Amino acid sequence: MKVLKVDHIGIAVKSIDAAKKLYHDILGLDDAGSETVEEQKVTTAFFPVGDTEVELLESTAPDGPVAKYIEKRGEGIQHIAFRVENIEAALAELKEKGIQLIDEKPRRGAGGAKIAFLHPKSTYGVLVELCEREAH
Ligand SMILES: C[C@@H](C(=O)O)C(=O)SCCNC(=O)CCNC(=O)[C@H](O)C(C)(C)COP(=O)(O)OP(=O)(O)OC[C@H]1O[C@@H](n2cnc3c(N)ncnc32)[C@H](O)[C@@H]1OP(=O)(O)O
Numbered sequence: 390m391k392v393l394k395v396d397h398i399g400i401a402v403k404s405i406d407a408a409k410k411l412y413h414d415i416l417g418l419d420d421a422g423s424e425t426v427e428e429q430k431v432t433t434a435f436f437p438v439g440d441t442e443v444e445l446l447e448s449t450a451p452d453g454p455v456a457k458y459i460e461k462r463g464e465g466i467q468h469i470a471f472r473v474e475n476i477e478a479a480l481a482e483l484k485e486k487g488i489q490l491i492d493e494k495p496r497r498g499a500g501g502a503k504i505a506f507l508h509p510k511s512t513y514g515v516l517v518e519l520c521e522r523e524a525h
C-alpha cells in the first residue's frame with residue numbers, strides 16, 4: 390500500500406461556529422466549506438493548511454463518535470487521515486497483516502471521499518482514517 394499524504398487532521402469540537410473564530414478569524418485559515426455526514430453523525434468544516442487540511446468535527450447526535458470522544462477526553466485531535474492510492478487494496482493488506490479494521494469496506498466521507506477507520510488499539514493509540522479521493 391502507499392500513503393500519499395496526511396489528508397487531514399480531525400479535531401473534535403463542541404461548536405464549529407465557536408472554533409472558527411480561532412481557525413478562520415485569528416489563524417486566518419481559509420474556510421473551504423461545511424458538510425454534514427449523517428452516517429458518521431458529524432458536521433465537518435475543512436480548512437486547508439499547506440498540503441493538508443484541518444477538519445473540525447461537531448457531533449450531530451449524543452451517541453455519535455465525536456460526542457463520545459468529547460465526553461471521555463474533551464475537545465482535541467480525534468483522528469489523523471492518511472490519503473491512500475487504493476483504499477480497498479490498503480484495507481485488504483492491513484487486514485492480512487493483522488491490523489484491526491473498524492470498517493472492512495469503505496464508507497462515504499466528506500467531499501465524496503471513500504473512507505475507512507483503523508482501530509486505535511492497533512495503531513498506537515491514534516484513530517487512523519484512510520481516505521481515497523480525487524487529487525486536490
Ligand atoms: C466525515 C469523515 C471524513 O473525514 O470524511 C470523518 O472524519 S468522521 C469522524 C468521526 N467518525 C469516527 O470516528 C468513526 C470511527 N470511530 C469509531 O468507530 C469509534 O469512535 C471508536 C474509535 C471505535 C471508539 O469507539 P468508542 O467510543 O465506543 O470507544 P471505546 O470506549 O470502545 O474505546 C476503545 C478504546 O479506544 C480509545 N479511543 C476511542 N476513541 C479514540 C480516538 N478517537 N483516538 C484514540 N483513542 C480512542 C478509548 O479511549 C479506549 O481506550 P481504553 O480502552 O484504553 O480506554
Ligand SMILES: [Co+2]
Pocket residue numbers: 397399444468470518
Ligand atoms: Co476525517
